[in-house]
Structures are given as structure tokens and as C-alpha cells.
Amino acid sequence: MSQPLTKETEDVAATSATQSLGATLRALRRAKQLSVAEVSARLKYSVRQLEALEAEQWELLPTGVPLRGLVKNYGRLLEADVDALIVMLEREVGIPGVQPIVLPSAAMSSSDMAMQSDMGQRSSWGWLVVIVVLLIVAGFYAIERGWVPDSWLIFDWLKSLKQ
Numbered sequence: 160m161s162q163p164l165t166k167e168t169e170d171v172a173a174t175s176a177t178q179s180l181g182a183t184l185r186a187l188r189r190a191k192q193l194s195v196a197e198v199s200a201r202l203k204y205s206v207r208q209l210e211a212l213e214a215e216q217w218e219l220l221p222t223g224v225p226l227r228g229l230v231k232n233y234g235r236l237l238e239a240d241v242d243a244l245i246v247m248l249e250r251e252v253g254i255p256g257v258q259p260i261v262l263p264s265a266a267m268s269s270s271d272m273a274m275q276s277d278m279g280q281r282s283s284w285g286w287l288v289v290i291v292v293l294l295i296v297a298g299f300y301a302i303e304r305g306w307v308p309d310s311w312l313i314f315d316w317l318k319s320l321k322q
Contacts, residue, residue: 180230180247181215187237188213202232209233217252226252 178186188198195213199206211219212229220226230248234241301307302320312318 179215180244180251181213183239183244183247184230184233184237185213187239191237193237198233198236201236204229204232215251222252 188195195206195209198204199209202209208220208229212233220229227245227248230244231241234244298307299320302312302317305321307321309318309321312321
């Protein structure tokens with residue numbers, strides 16, 4: 160899928176090591192002789208978003224995963240090293256720190272935790288009861304409609320439902 164290196168792409172590769180992400184993407188796009196409108200039509204991102212990315216106006220762009228997806232798709236279209244572009248993005252925008260989940264158990268008393276665990280168990284039992292009732296209703300409906308063979312009806316009162 161990679162094309163042979165031309166003088167133009169060698170220049171882009173050499174300067175991308177020192178350039179920023181936006182300048183690298185712009186240089187790669189120009190090396191492929193693509194306009195921003197053509198890239199926009201192919202990637203289904205707006206011209207405004209692509210221009211903001213090339214100008215590194217991060218406040219105009221989404222953050223997190225959507226921004227990474229934009230850079231990855233743009234890099235694939237330009238047949239660039241996507242991993243290197245993501246590294247450049249993380250270097251410029253910063254990697255969002257992983258926020259640890261703080262459990263409020265230290266602030267809860269043991270009776271609060273017991274009540275919270277009871278509520279979790281009740282809700283799961285409630286769903287189980289609803290499912291069992293629905294299965295029973297569906298079974299009686301199937302018997303009444305004649306969808307169940309007589310050999311499955313072992314009780315006489317079930318056979319009377321079928322008639």
C-alpha cells in the first residue's frame with residue numbers, strides 16, 4: 160500500500176520529525192496534491208475541522224477519542240505512519256490522565272453499605288421474577304394457540320387448556 164518515496168515525500172518525512180502535527184498533515188496533504196475540500200469529501204469531516212487541525216486550533220476540535228479518530232483517518236488517507244501521528248498528537252495536546260475511581264466506602268457506615276448491597280440484590284431478584292412471569296404467560300399462550308404438541312402436556316388440566 161505504501162508508494163515509492165519521491166523527493167517530495169522524502170522532504171516531508173525529513174521535516175515531519177521537527178514539525179508539529181498540523182504542519183506535518185498539511186505537508187503530507189500537499190505532497191499528495193489534495194485540497195482540503197477533497198480530503199473533506201473523502202473523510203466526511205468538515206473543511207472547518209480539517210483546517211482547524213492543520214492550524215492546530217485545538218479549542219475548535221473535539222477532544223479525546225474523536226480527535227484521535229480524526230487524526231487516524233486523516234493519516235490513513237495520506238498513507239502516513241498513523242502511530243507516529245498519534246504520538247505527535249499526544250505530545251501536543253497531552254494525554255488525558257486516567258482518573259482513578261474513588262469508592263465512597265470510607266465515608267459510608269457499614270449499615271449504609273449493607274443497605275446498598277440489599278438494594279442491588281432486590282433489583283436482580285425483581286428482574287428474575289418478571290422474566291419467570293413472562294415465560295409462564297408465554298407458555299400458556301402457546302398452549303392455548305395449539306403450538307405445543309400433546310406429548311409435552313403431561314397434566315390433564317394443561318390438555319384442557321388446549322381445547
